[in-house]
Amino acid sequence: MTSARAEHLARCHACGLATQLPACPPGHSLHCPRCDSELHLRKPHSLSRTWALLIAAYLMYIPANLLPVSTIVYMGNGEPDTIISGVMYLFKNGDAPVALLLFIASIAVPFMKLVVLTWLTLCVKFKVRWRPRDRTVIYRVVEGIGRWSMLDIFVIALLVAMVQLQALATIHAGPGAVAFCSVVVLTMFAAESFDPRLMWDSFEES
Amino acid sequence: MHVNRIACHDCDQLQLVHTLMPGESAVCARCGSLLARSGRDVAERTFAYASASLILFIVANVTPFMEFKIAGRVQIAYLSTGVQQLWADGYGELAVMVAFTSILAPVVLIGGLLAISSAMMLRRRPSWLVVLTRLISRLKVWAMMEVFLLGVIVSAIKLGQMAHVSFDVASLAFVALILSSTAALAAYDPAAVWDYLDGEDPR
Ligand SMILES: [Zn+2]
Numbered sequence: 001m002t003s004a005r006a007e008h009l010a011r012c013h014a015c016g017l018a019t020q021l022p023a024c025p026p027g028h029s030l031h032c033p034r035c036d037s038e039l040h041l042r043k044p045h046s047l048s049r050t051w052a053l054l055i056a057a058y059l060m061y062i063p064a065n066l067l068p069v070s071t072i073v074y075m076g077n078g079e080p081d082t083i084i085s086g087v088m089y090l091f092k093n094g095d096a097p098v099a100l101l102l103f104i105a106s107i108a109v110p111f112m113k114l115v116v117l118t119w120l121t122l123c124v125k126f127k128v129r130w131r132p133r134d135r136t137v138i139y140r141v142v143e144g145i146g147r148w149s150m151l152d153i154f155v156i157a158l159l160v161a162m163v164q165l166q167a168l169a170t171i172h173a174g175p176g177a178v179a180f181c182s183v184v185v186l187t188m189f190a191a192e193s194f195d196p197r198l199m200w201d202s203f204e205e206s
Numbered sequence: 207m208h209v210n211r212i213a214c215h216d217c218d219q220l221q222l223v224h225t226l227m228p229g230e231s232a233v234c235a236r237c238g239s240l241l242a243r244s245g246r247d248v249a250e251r252t253f254a255y256a257s258a259s260l261i262l263f264i265v266a267n268v269t270p271f272m273e274f275k276i277a278g279r280v281q282i283a284y285l286s287t288g289v290q291q292l293w294a295d296g297y298g299e300l301a302v303m304v305a306f307t308s309i310l311a312p313v314v315l316i317g318g319l320l321a322i323s324s325a326m327m328l329r330r331r332p333s334w335l336v337v338l339t340r341l342i343s344r345l346k347v348w349a350m351m352e353v354f355l356l357g358v359i360v361s362a363i364k365l366g367q368m369a370h371v372s373f374d375v376a377s378l379a380f381v382a383l384i385l386s387s388t389a390a391l392a393a394y395d396p397a398a399v400w401d402y403l404d405g406e407d408p409r
């Protein structure tokens with residue numbers, strides 16, 4: 001069997017129906033007969049959209065790690081924490097499992113996601129044929145795991161909600177949290193705009 | 207036996223898949239991704255879990271979630287207190303994202319599943335069914351209740367060093383909500399809705 005594209009069949013990205021496209025492209029856009037979504041053989045401008053989102057995510061990654069994500073004001077003294085200093089503090093104070101969890105969700109996963117998506121996009125760009133099946137699995141994992149990076153944002157929201165004892169102690173969010181949240185959202189969009197079928201197309205073009 | 211021609215979502219390989227028996231699933235021969243699956247009583251089971259989820263969602267949002275005791279003072283937090291506090295602190299972006307992923311997306315998802323399964327059980331094909339089915343597919347990744355729950359556990363451990371933290375009714379309801387909404391999503395099968403919209407009887 002061949003790919004759907006070789007048969008001029010477009011798989012609807014919303015409902016999955018394979019629709020026959022006319023041999024010569026018409027001037028107007030084509031829509032799915034079942035759900036009316038616009039039909040494309042591949043996600044439109046997949047690579048350039050993924051690049052744009054990845055570059056934006058790399059840029060936001062810098063303030064996300066340098067600026068404080070939260071500030072604990074205790075007895076009038078403010079103590080700002082970045083993502084890394086927060087994890088280090090937990091490690092030193094004997095909460096190793098929680099520190100490890102936050103390390104994975106806030107540091108390892110976003111970084112891995114940026115690196116892996118960059119690598120996958122480069123592989124497509126240079127028509128690399130290395131283990132497409134494994135790369136497809138890696139893409140699925142990266143796409144599915146990204147949402148867990150929101151963990152730190154939820155922790156900050158909950159701490160801010162719980163600790164509002166004006167005179168004694170308060171916790172406030174910091175600008176780093178906004179940058180970090182945007183990294184999570186941008187990489188989620190980047191993973192979504194990447195079309196895994198492009199990894200398989202180089203096998204048919206020769 | 208009916209044979210469908212399905213293009214793989216991940217590698218575009220065209221494959222012939224015969225009509226699946228309930229409980230069966232088909233996997234792509236080239237890349238291993240799921241091509242299709244067939245559930246039993248999709249509409250009825252989705253409806254049951256989604257309606258339980260809706261009740262639990264309401265309980266989780268209107269009753270106190272956590273209590274925090276320090277130096278004789280008690281602080282009560284609701285599920286949405288963090289959103290309000292972030293907003294009040296001038297972090298509107300964070301407030302919007304937390305509200306969207308922990309409250310808005312989950313409730314639209316649950317309500318959507320309820321509406322879709324009801325329409326199928328009543329043998330109706332209203333025009334909004336197509337739009338809603340498409341919306342639900344896109345919204346799924348943004349409903350992050352299970353990540354939020356992990357955040358609750360982490361923040362309780364963090365605060366536990368400072369003071370006494372106790373969980374209220376809403377936290378229990380929230381855990382049950384995650385279980386029932388996960389079950390609703392597992393019972394739900396968008397392909398069954400599309401087949402139903404094509405004129406087939408609901409599976
Ligand atoms: Zn469609």
Ligand SMILES: [Zn+2]
Pocket residue numbers: 214215216217218219234235236237238239
């Ligand atoms: Zn495949």
